[in-house]
Amino acid sequence: MVKRIVLLATGGTIATRDVDGSGARPFLRAADLLREVPGLEGVAQVEPQEFDFIPGAFMTVPRMVELSRRVTELLARPDVDGVVVTHGTDTLEETAYLLHLTVPSEKPVVFTGAMRNASQVGFDGYRNLFDAVRTAAAAPARGLGVLVVLNEEVHSARWVTKTNGQKEDTFRSPAAGPVGVAYGDRIAFFMRPGPRRVLEPRVEPEVDLIRLWAGCDDRFIRCSLERGARGMVLEAFGGGRVPPPLLPAIDAALSAGVAVAVTTRCLAGGMWDMYGYPGAFRDLERRGVLFAQDLPGHKARLALALALGNALPRDEVRTFLAAEA
Numbered sequence: 001m002v003k004r005i006v007l008l009a010t011g012g013t014i015a016t017r018d019v020d021g022s023g024a025r026p027f028l029r030a031a032d033l034l035r036e037v038p039g040l041e042g043v044a045q046v047e048p049q050e051f052d053f054i055p056g057a058f059m060t061v062p063r064m065v066e067l068s069r070r071v072t073e074l075l076a077r078p079d080v081d082g083v084v085v086t087h088g089t090d091t092l093e094e095t096a097y098l099l100h101l102t103v104p105s106e107k108p109v110v111f112t113g114a115m116r117n118a119s120q121v122g123f124d125g126y127r128n129l130f131d132a133v134r135t136a137a138a139a140p141a142r143g144l145g146v147l148v149v150l151n152e153e154v155h156s157a158r159w160v161t162k163t164n165g166q167k168e169d170t171f172r173s174p175a176a177g178p179v180g181v182a183y184g185d186r187i188a189f190f191m192r193p194g195p196r197r198v199l200e201p202r203v204e205p206e207v208d209l210i211r212l213w214a215g216c217d218d219r220f221i222r223c224s225l226e227r228g229a230r231g232m233v234l235e236a237f238g239g240g241r242v243p244p245p246l247l248p249a250i251d252a253a254l255s256a257g258v259a260v261a262v263t264t265r266c267l268a269g270g271m272w273d274m275y276g277y278p279g280a281f282r283d284l285e286r287r288g289v290l291f292a293q294d295l296p297g298h299k300a301r302l303a304l305a306l307a308l309g310n311a312l313p314r315d316e317v318r319t320f321l322a323a324e325a
Contacts, residue, residue: 003044003081003137006074007034007129010052010059010067010095012088014114014125024117026053033086037126037133044081044137049074056088056113061203061305064095068102068201075105082108082136086129089113089162089170092148096157097299100146101306102201108141111148111157115168124151124168131182138187144179145196154180156193161296175268175294197323204308207231209301211265212242218249225253231304232258235265235297239273240281247279247287254288259308261321263292263300270294292321 009015009030016024030048040046051067052059071083087095096111103109112132114125132149135141146157150171159173172178180189208224212235224232232253236242240262242250253260262271262284271291273281285291292300300321307317 004047004079005044005133005136006047006049006080006083007086007133008049008051008067008071008074008083009033009086010088011054012056012086012092012113013117014086014088014112014129015053016055016117018117018119024119026055028118029053030086033125033129037130040130040133043130043134046084046133047080051085054088056090056092059088059091059095061098061205061302064098065102065201065203067095068099071099071109072103072105075103075107075109080107082110082141084129084132084136085109085111087111087113089115089150093157093161093171094298094302096146096148096160098201098302098306100157100196101199101303103146104198106143108136108138108144109146110136110141111146112150115150115166115170122168127152131187134182135180135187138189140180140189141187143192144189145193147179149182152182153178154182154187154189158193158196195323197320199306199310199312199320201306202309203302203305204230205305207233207301207305207308209233209235209297211235211297212237212246216243216246218246221246221249221253225249225256225258229253229258231261231308233261233263233292233297233300233304236262238264238266239269240264240271240284240291241273241275242279242284244278250284250289251287259290259304259314259317260288261290261292261300261304263295263297265297268294290318290321295321
């Protein structure tokens, strides 16, 4: 039986073309993309729909929430077997991750995009779209959570990140590797991501992200507190260490009921160390800091915003962030 896949377009480079020499802009609608990809009729019946028509850098968290609800509604249709979302690569991993945590269906949800626009030699959008539809139509993709397909690789939204601002092979999962590969004749799956807890797509908007650097002070933590932050994520050193000058501000945030989560600014690696000095992992844990394990800061911020938006008790927030390790 032929699968029915909905193509939900949001814009991004995959939809852009330079029509007058002034630079690429959104141009190709969902139906336009489908007309240019040969062989799709042998893979699935694809239904084009529009959600947005913007570059990836224009995406916002409220629009991500709307997209999550739209995808959930589409997957509730008995005639729909999966959804492919085309998206700008600048924020693709964040949107895919938010849907990974908020779309309850076991049906496949696959994100794809392009690094080159349709006016450039070697435009990768059509190939990526073809592979994304094949992935969404593949039986083993069911129950894997949200997937990201570009450059002939299949990644979990939990692990994938954009690693290069120019190259086509930019989307990688440094800590886990891809879950599958798009071959010429099939989508081959190598592993299954771990279980995920799905929350309602409700976010606390006042959650900040602060990256630490050598010799940093507490100015940004204080600024967040003054502006009414309800949560903050610190991209800290190594396995979870901060400079001592930040500790009074962290204590002030915790005393004010602000959720403070720490993750690593490294490319991968969990939260833990063996040290006993102020600002190290054990000291932060004693103070009441939460740990987002090896989630990159931008994903940890989304996870914390969802946990707070769903009004999870503190212990559940801690467990939720730890479960995303």
